[in-house]
Amino acid sequence: MKINIFKNIFENRFSFYRQQGRRQRSRHSQKKERKIGKLKDEIIGLRRRYEKVKKLKRQLQHANLDSPEVKTQRIFQGHKDSSHVRKALQCHFAVLGAVKHKYRGLKNTKSKQSLAQLVSDKLIKKYKCKTYCKKLIGCVSRRKIKRKLA
The missing domain is CATH 1.20.5 (Single alpha-helices involved in coiled-coils or other helix-helix interfaces)
Known part of the structure; x- marks a missing residue:
C-alpha cells in the first residue's frame, strides 16, 4: 500500500x-x-x-544635368512653389534650349522659319508646354485663323 x-x-x-x-x-x-x-x-x-x-x-x-526639369528643380530646391510658376520656368528652359539648338544648326538667317519650327521642337513637345509657348510667343496656328474666317 x-x-x-x-x-x-x-x-x-x-x-x-x-x-x-x-x-x-x-x-x-x-x-x-x-x-x-x-x-x-x-x-x-x-x-x-x-x-x-x-x-x-x-x-x-x-x-542629364542640363535638362529643363533638373534646372527648375535646382531653383525650387527647399522652397514651396505654385505649379504655374514651375511650369513657366520649365517652359522657359525648354524654349532656351530649343533656341540654342536651332541657332547652332542655322547656316543662313531664316528667322521666320526658325521661329515657326521652334514651337514644334522635341523638347517643347516632351515637356508638354507647346500651347503655353505659343501663347507666350504670340503664334496662332493657321487652322484656327481659317476656322475664325469661315
Missing part, C-alpha cells in the same frame, strides 16, 4: 514536470517562429530598400 502511494506521488510529480517541459518547449518554439517571421520581414524590407537604392543609383548615373 505504501509503495502504491509513493508510486502515485512520483508519477504525478513527473507528469507535472513533463507538462511543464512541453509548455516551455512550445513557448520556446513559438518564440523562435515569431523571431524568424520578424527576420524574414526585415529581409524583405532590406531587399526592397536595396532595389530602390540600386534604381536611384542607375538614374543618377544616367541623369
